[in-house]
Amino acid sequence: MLEQLELPPSALSDRFVNVRKASVMRAAPLSDEDCAGQSMPDASPVKWHLAHTTWFFETFILERFEPGFAPFNPAFRMLFNSYYNGIGKNYPRPQRGLLTRPSRAEIMDYRTHVDTHMAKLFAQPAPDDFVTLCELGLQHEQQHQELMLTDVLHLLAQNPLLPVYSASAPVPSAASCAGWQEFPATLTQIGHDSSAFCFDNELPRHRVFLESYALASRLVTNSEYSSFVEDGGYHNPEFWLSEGWEFIRAQNITQPYNWHETKTGWQQFTLAGLQPLDPEAPALHLSYFEASAYAQWAGARLPTEAEWEHAALTAPRLPQLFGAAWQWTSSSYAAYPGFRTPQGAIGEYNGKFMVNQYVLRGGSLATPAGHTRASYRNFFPATARWQFSGVRLAREGKPG
Numbered sequence: 001m002l003e004q005l006e007l008p009p010s011a012l013s014d015r016f017v018n019v020r021k022a023s024v025m026r027a028a029p030l031s032d033e034d035c036a037g038q039s040m041p042d043a044s045p046v047k048w049h050l051a052h053t054t055w056f057f058e059t060f061i062l063e064r065f066e067p068g069f070a071p072f073n074p075a076f077r078m079l080f081n082s083y084y085n086g087i088g089k090n091y092p093r094p095q096r097g098l099l100t101r102p103s104r105a106e107i108m109d110y111r112t113h114v115d116t117h118m119a120k121l122f123a124q125p126a127p128d129d130f131v132t133l134c135e136l137g138l139q140h141e142q143q144h145q146e147l148m149l150t151d152v153l154h155l156l157a158q159n160p161l162l163p164v165y166s167a168s169a170p171v172p173s174a175a176s177c178a179g180w181q182e183f184p185a186t187l188t189q190i191g192h193d194s195s196a197f198c199f200d201n202e203l204p205r206h207r208v209f210l211e212s213y214a215l216a217s218r219l220v221t222n223s224e225y226s227s228f229v230e231d232g233g234y235h236n237p238e239f240w241l242s243e244g245w246e247f248i249r250a251q252n253i254t255q256p257y258n259w260h261e262t263k264t265g266w267q268q269f270t271l272a273g274l275q276p277l278d279p280e281a282p283a284l285h286l287s288y289f290e291a292s293a294y295a296q297w298a299g300a301r302l303p304t305e306a307e308w309e310h311a312a313l314t315a316p317r318l319p320q321l322f323g324a325a326w327q328w329t330s331s332s333y334a335a336y337p338g339f340r341t342p343q344g345a346i347g348e349y350n351g352k353f354m355v356n357q358y359v360l361r362g363g364s365l366a367t368p369a370g371h372t373r374a375s376y377r378n379f380f381p382a383t384a385r386w387q388f389s390g391v392r393l394a395r396e397g398k399p400g
Contacts, residue, residue: 012134013122019138020115022368023050024108026148029166032104038097039158043151043386048080048096051107053141054114055080059087060346061133062117072113073102086345135197136346142368149366153271154386157258162274169271170365172222172281176319179217182397183311186210190309191336192375201350202375204338208306212397215303215311218319219327220294220391223279225286226266228297229255239296244289247383257285257385282325282390288358288382291328291391303394305331305359305377312361312374323367325390326360326378333357333379357381364388 027035027046035047044052055076063069071077079099081090091099102110121130149165156163191205192198234254237245247253255261258269259277266277268284286294295301303311308329312321334354341351357379363372366388380387 012131013119015138016118016122016134017115019141019368020111023053023141023145023148024111026145030152034152034155035104036097036100037155039151039155040386041094042384043154044093044096044147045099046148046152047104047107048099049144049148049151050104051076051080051102051110052082053137053144054107054111056140057118057134057137058114059084061121061130061137062114064133065121065127065130066117072110076110084345084348086348133346136349139197139199139371140349142371145368146364146366146371149271150387153258153269157269162269164273165271167272171270171272171275172278172284172365173324174278174280175218175221175282175324177217180214180395181217181311181315181318182214183210183212183307183314184397185212186310188306188310190306190375192373198373198375199350199377200342200347201335201339201354201377204336206337210307210310212399213303213307214395214397215307215318216300216393218392219282219325220298220393221280222266222268222277222283224298225256225283225294225391226277226279228294231297233293233297239293241289241292244287244293244382247287247289256283256290282320284325284364284388284390285385286328286389286391287385288328288380290385291389292330294391295393298393300393300395302328302330303392305329305361307394308361308392309374320362320392322363322372323365323369325362325388326364327362327390327392329359329361331359333359333377353379360387360389 027050030046035050036045038045038048058071059077059081063071077087078089079091081087082093083090149169152165156165187207187209189205189207192202193205233239234248240248260267260269260274264276267274268277269275291302308327311318335351339351341347342349358381360378360380361376363376363378364387380389
């Protein structure tokens with residue numbers, strides 16, 4: 001699935017410990033009840049995330065490499081399998097919130113058990129692909145660390161009390177001045193291009209031709225998006241894709257997710273609770289449909305993923321490329337030319353989801369530091385609104 005990685009055993013062991021601790025820290029502000037809740041089929045309980053990431057190491061690494069392997073609990077093989085059909089049956093995703101047992105305490109015991117057995121493997125000479133699978137497991141866990149925050153924000157948003165996840169949680173930061181960065185027409189390459197880790201969907205690197213284009217120097221702000229709302233953008237079919245218009249009509253959507261209109265103006269529900277809407281911060285929790293509609297209203301368009309990656313590589317100082325919001329592109333999530341699905345259950349990681357989804361780039365305020373890169377491809381259906389997703393506009397560039 002991945003190129004063979006070279007990393008000293010001590011460095012890999014330390015990274016394993018740090019990543020595993022980070023997951024526990026993200027769950028620390030939550031009660032047992034918070035960790036068990038599931039607010040919609042697309043989200044999962046925090047408790048499940050803590051168990052599933054542990055299941056990954058137990059199933060794909062301990063079961064393969066540990067002499068005399070014995071599972072912590074044989075029932076967990078099915079219970080915390082997400083979608084790996086090659087492993088066997090899995091528990092239905094929409095019903096994960098019904099799993100009041102095992103308890104949070106037992107899941108923490110499960111994590112301790114697997115971490116202890118992993119430590120024993122780190123102390124031994126590493127088989128050829130042990131390091132590569134460990135790194136995949138850690139990258140996988142970091143993906144779930146982000147999902148822990150997006151999913152718990154959606155959960156808490158259903159509560160009329162609008163409870164705070166953490167007063168010190170990250171909130172959207174203000175943007176820089178508006179402008180455009182021009183890029184001339186070029187034949188370039190996109191896709192991962194180093195021996196460092198990447199997911200299989202970032203490969204193979206390949207050539208693309210780009211006509212001249214321009215990218216906005218920052219993300220669309222709350223102030224700019226509120227102008228779209230106040231101009232009747234959610235009530236004018238002129239700006240919407242047909243399916244998007246049907247979606248917002250059916251769901252009675254008239255404003256961004258987590259925006260609250262009050263007598264004193266707009267407020268936004270965040271991980272730090274209900275906050276006044278910062279006019280200069282990037283607009284978040286927008287679906288592809290909303291991003292596309294705003295772009296039409298603004299007389300622009302969404303960038304392609306090739307344009308976004310080329311800009312990130314050639315103009316790396318462009319503000320808010322990483323760490324502010326996942327940025328929708330107009331590119332459908334599909335295989336790169338020459339892509340081959342790896343063999344075995346690990347091959348189910350990305351390839352089978354390459355249908356009916358759009359690519360997002362960049363990473364958000366919920367993404368673990370250092371997890372993303374220019375070639376990283378995130379993907380969600382056009383209706384997804386609970387992610388920290390925003391908009392960077394694009395337009396055709398100057399000719400010549």
